[in-house]
Amino acid sequence: MRQDRWPGRRRLLATASCLAGSTPLRARADAPAIRFGLTPVFLDSDLELLRDLEEYLSTSTGAQVQLLKRRTYQEVTSLLLSGQIDAAWICGYPYVQNLGRLALLSVPLHHGRPLYQSYVITEAAAPAASLSELRGMTHAFSDPDSNSGFLVTRWLLARQGERPETFFARSFFAYGHRNVIRAVGSGLAQSGSVDGYVWEVMAQREPQLTRETRILNRSDWHGFPPVCCLSAARGSPAVRALATALEAMPSTPPGRRILATLQLDGWVPGDPAWFDGIARMSAEVGGSAS
Amino acid sequence: MNRDASPFRPGRWPLALRVPVLVSLLMIAAAAVLSHGVLQRLSRDQERHLGELSAAYLDGLATALQPAAIRRDVWETFDALDRAQGRYTALHPGVAMLVLPDGSILASSEPRRFVLGTALPEGLATRSAEAAGRGAPVMDEATARATLGRDLAEGGMGLGRIVAEVDIAPLLAERAAVRRTLLLANGALTLLFAILGFVLVRRLLQPLEILRAQVAAGGETGRVKPLPAAAIARAGPEFAALFGAWNRTAAAIGEREAMAARLAEEERYAQLGKLASGMAHEVNNPLGGLLTAVDTIATHGDDQQVREASVAFLRRGLDDIRNVVRASLVTYKGRPGDGPLHREDLDDLRVLVRHEVERRGLHLQWENALSAESPADRTLTRQIVLNLLLNACAASPDGATVRVVAITGPDGGVVIDVSDEGPGLPAPALALLADPEASPPEGGGLGLWIAVRLAHRLGGRISLCAAAQGTRIRLEVPGVGRVAGPREALAHVA
Numbered sequence: 001m002r003q004d005r006w007p008g009r010r011r012l013l014a015t016a017s018c019l020a021g022s023t024p025l026r027a028r029a030d031a032p033a034i035r036f037g038l039t040p041v042f043l044d045s046d047l048e049l050l051r052d053l054e055e056y057l058s059t060s061t062g063a064q065v066q067l068l069k070r071r072t073y074q075e076v077t078s079l080l081l082s083g084q085i086d087a088a089w090i091c092g093y094p095y096v097q098n099l100g101r102l103a104l105l106s107v108p109l110h111h112g113r114p115l116y117q118s119y120v121i122t123e124a125a126a127p128a129a130s131l132s133e134l135r136g137m138t139h140a141f142s143d144p145d146s147n148s149g150f151l152v153t154r155w156l157l158a159r160q161g162e163r164p165e166t167f168f169a170r171s172f173f174a175y176g177h178r179n180v181i182r183a184v185g186s187g188l189a190q191s192g193s194v195d196g197y198v199w200e201v202m203a204q205r206e207p208q209l210t211r212e213t214r215i216l217n218r219s220d221w222h223g224f225p226p227v228c229c230l231s232a233a234r235g236s237p238a239v240r241a242l243a244t245a246l247e248a249m250p251s252t253p254p255g256r257r258i259l260a261t262l263q264l265d266g267w268v269p270g271d272p273a274w275f276d277g278i279a280r281m282s283a284e285v286g287g288s289a290s
Numbered sequence: 291m292n293r294d295a296s297p298f299r300p301g302r303w304p305l306a307l308r309v310p311v312l313v314s315l316l317m318i319a320a321a322a323v324l325s326h327g328v329l330q331r332l333s334r335d336q337e338r339h340l341g342e343l344s345a346a347y348l349d350g351l352a353t354a355l356q357p358a359a360i361r362r363d364v365w366e367t368f369d370a371l372d373r374a375q376g377r378y379t380a381l382h383p384g385v386a387m388l389v390l391p392d393g394s395i396l397a398s399s400e401p402r403r404f405v406l407g408t409a410l411p412e413g414l415a416t417r418s419a420e421a422a423g424r425g426a427p428v429m430d431e432a433t434a435r436a437t438l439g440r441d442l443a444e445g446g447m448g449l450g451r452i453v454a455e456v457d458i459a460p461l462l463a464e465r466a467a468v469r470r471t472l473l474l475a476n477g478a479l480t481l482l483f484a485i486l487g488f489v490l491v492r493r494l495l496q497p498l499e500i501l502r503a504q505v506a507a508g509g510e511t512g513r514v515k516p517l518p519a520a521a522i523a524r525a526g527p528e529f530a531a532l533f534g535a536w537n538r539t540a541a542a543i544g545e546r547e548a549m550a551a552r553l554a555e556e557e558r559y560a561q562l563g564k565l566a567s568g569m570a571h572e573v574n575n576p577l578g579g580l581l582t583a584v585d586t587i588a589t590h591g592d593d594q595q596v597r598e599a600s601v602a603f604l605r606r607g608l609d610d611i612r613n614v615v616r617a618s619l620v621t622y623k624g625r626p627g628d629g630p631l632h633r634e635d636l637d638d639l640r641v642l643v644r645h646e647v648e649r650r651g652l653h654l655q656w657e658n659a660l661s662a663e664s665p666a667d668r669t670l671t672r673q674i675v676l677n678l679l680l681n682a683c684a685a686s687p688d689g690a691t692v693r694v695v696a697i698t699g700p701d702g703g704v705v706i707d708v709s710d711e712g713p714g715l716p717a718p719a720l721a722l723l724a725d726p727e728a729s730p731p732e733g734g735g736l737g738l739w740i741a742v743r744l745a746h747r748l749g750g751r752i753s754l755c756a757a758a759q760g761t762r763i764r765l766e767v768p769g770v771g772r773v774a775g776p777r778e779a780l781a782h783v784a
Contacts, residue, residue, distance in 0.1 A: 138406055172364035187402035188368050
């Protein structure tokens, strides 16, 4: 899949320079709290990172930012769709499933691009050389609403006329890309579908886990999991403050520390076209790409 | 081999060995019972402790796994099991898994070993069922593992069973360490008590050892010596009393021996007295002829023939006197241990009794077939035979025959028969032959009593032999394997 509409480094730097001179706002006690949902599209198990992120967003937006975590994408998406949270960092798959109701707020840049891949991984010592050789094995998916952790592999199998339920002897959801890597590394599953970005970050931060796994298949490039909000709330102060804070992240030392931890370069306003590939896959496997 | 005489029979071991061995055996028995009790208690405590830890571990797992078991959530089950591995370190948990009611594994903490969806191995299934049934771990010392089991249920519906293995090697190592410590401590104590027992018993029995040595020395020398006063003073009251009794006995025996020695000496001189007139006669008899020969030489000394005949007569006469004197000197001046018996030593006795024989008109048959030298003591053997010979002469009626037959026995010793034609030995004399240690007889028979005692001290004996007529008494003195050497045996007698 080719993505031709991603922001250049120049645009990113211009945005950063605009915000470099601005003084971060202090969280005001009288300002309404901003509720920000998180999913395991990144290493949400790093509690220190979550604390830093919360502090940064609160400082940058001038409001108390509450980070909300749920076990499944669906739970977070539901909170977002029901208006219980102001924005959420979700996957591209739920985004394309709710295109009419959700709007892109911001998309991370990884290696300068708002794109990432899905990996099919196996045990390091497994002899399989292709996806078709995983037949009859146990496979770990991340989440039924995850693009990289479910949709891509499902789509790849569908192209071969297969379904996960029949192709694999057993499959289960680990509800987290890190969990998928643990499941495959421990031998609980012989293969797994995982976010390539998460795998690469873990390869540096927890190499003892990724060392037990091997990348069997890399997918095409897809739009990086975005931060979304309800389309109706796109212009709300809280949402706009959040977008500003995210895009200003490279301009402040706390923000740069967060980005360094996440191994991201920054945030840019998203382009729905970056998620066309996910939408097509969703449509092809029968998902509701509204 | 007689088993009772075997030196390996415990009954024949010295008391100083038997008591420590007995103490050691008692210690070993006590240590075994004590060690068994300690190990049993330790084992029970360990099992109780393991049971409590296991229950806490299973409680934690059950709480974490219950929701996952209801949903049959593979990942959550694995995640909970995997996280629990790093905890409960006091329990040393091994593999843990959740087994569904159909016996298949939902997830395990070692997925490569216990693969998702496969059946639980039969042995583990059996042990875990037993553990779940009795609510306690099932221990297998051979594999150093304990199996745990806990059934999960929701509203009466079985959800599955938590199966886990626990490493009990540290518990077994602790038991082994305690066992080793007990063994070493008990072994050291047993050895210590055995040594102490040996030393103490040796010390307690030291007075007995003194007494034993004294008795043994008496057996060797034939002389019973009293114990020194210092030994009595050192001994405890019981042994002091025993030593006192021993010393009184030794004194009595010493007195008796001294008396026997005096009697023997006196008897010798009594013999000398008996034979003195005879010997004087034996000396006097040739004197008349010798004086006549001297006169003949004085008168007819010029005649060579007469002179030579007279000188030859003188020589024979003087030889005769010399033999008598020599025989008496050898008999009465000799001391025990002067030397072995020569054949001619026995022949001397003929000279000593010749006068008595002739006076009584007896016939003396003398058959000396002894070897040139016999190992029997010369002085004592001659005294014994002379006694027997004088007794035979005295018992014989006038004109009867007294016979002496001496031969060398098969062992190189001496066998001498003295026969007479008398009326036979009286009853007291027969009693003397039967008991060499009898008291001296009253009213005669002292010569035979002395002879019997001397023969006994030489390791020999005097016995009565069957005879068609009269009495035949036999003296036997062994050549080899004597009970006691003549010097040692008779040093205090003669």
